[in-house]
Amino acid sequence: MMLFDSFLIYPALAGLGVAIAAAPLGCFVVWRRMAYFGDATAHASILGVALALSFEMSIFAGVLIVALLMAATVSTLSNRGYAMDTILGVLAHSALAFGLVAVSFLQGVRIDLMAYLFGEILAVDLLDLTVIWAGALLVLTLLWWRWSALLTATLNPDLAYAADIDPRREQLVLTLALALVVAVAIKVVGVLLIAALLIIPAAAARPFAATPERMALMAAAIGAISALGGLQLAFVFDTPTGPTIVCLAAMLFALSSVTSLLFRGSSA
């Protein structure tokens, strides 16, 4: 039996690329409790779409710029008297609102807002695919290169300083990687569900991993299964693809949680 019809090859490869890049980064998002940060960056990217469309540049570039701006704003505003989740709550939702308003101002451009909010993986062309894989490989290279330093800085900033690692630089590396993932994932799952692709596979992998590396690899595998399986399920049941991918990931998370509960219950 053929798993994929040939017209599903591009979407499958696109989903795979995003899932594999998002998973290890998602582990850091989980370990560092940056889930809201990921959400805020992703939501802000709709503003990037508006920017890209009004200045006629690529969506990728527009989203990347706004995601980086968002990250800079968050780090500037943090430690200024508001709790982090308050700042992110304000920024995430206002960025989304401003983005939606900005898009409505664009005259003469007919855009399908739904495509950016929930992704449009079936419309991926060769250029999109190239951008997605280039971005994904860049993220993976970045994480591979900084892995030890990132982990040390995640454990404790002072431990990092004592080992001549500047935790602020590592934070910047993560921010950059996050902006890249958001920029490449927008076509696949859309603004609203990018954070899900970061967090759910990592969370599902946690109970079965003994080391950070294994958790990242398992998260990548779970992400890949969700992307490919979700694509196929969406095709079979004629459901929207992005949400179907996330649904499958969520079911894998549920399965992982139940399994680990049972396992722990029997061994205790």
Place this chain on the structure above:
Amino acid sequence: MSLVTLKDLSIRHSGNPVLTDVNFTIDKGEIVTLVGPNGSGKSTLLRAIIGALRPSSGQVIRAPGLRIGYVPQKLHIDATLPLTVRRFLSLPKRVSNSVAEQALDQAGAGQLAGRQMSRLSGGQFQRVLLARALLCDPQLLILDEATQGLDQPGSASFYQQIETVRQQLGCAVLMVSHELHVVMAASDRVICLNGHICCEGEPEHVASAPEYRALFGTGTQGALALYRHEHNHSHDSDCGHDPQSHKAAE
């Protein structure tokens, strides 16, 4: 030359002075203990030495190529981060199994290599942190309230471990502690800090110094009595603390 020299070090935190004109050196093989009330800048001083804080003025001079082993005050490892003791020791630099085992043995944490960090008891956790600090064969071991959260036998045995380590490695030790009686016994030199250095010297000298008594009052007398039984004199303090308030509580 000294391992670390602080020259007129001042550090401000969002405008407020935390440390003012601190001059300090630590030499090879010395055990120096910092004591001082909460918020007196003890951790700040240590963090300036490891390079985590930039001085507002003054200098931190480290001997060239100085190897520092740092045991942080507390290390919260998020439960979402799976990490074995063995993997932890290889952060950020990969170490061989034999080096890792030797460090664990030296720190009294043998047999723990395969355990998850988040499942360790407080005492085990501190020993693993100590083992990690020993990996670089440190010339200077820095401990920031390393026994916080340990019960009395636990912290006593931890300090014994440090003493053993120092004898084996010959490293200098700089530590912060609130357990005055323990640290006083083991230290070559005690520094009493409260935003600036109030007094310093051998443990007996500091314990009887008026500045020290002004800061800690008589509340520590029972503990200190283990090592020094007579506090029979009192001076007026000239370093800005208010001995009167402590006297009032007597």
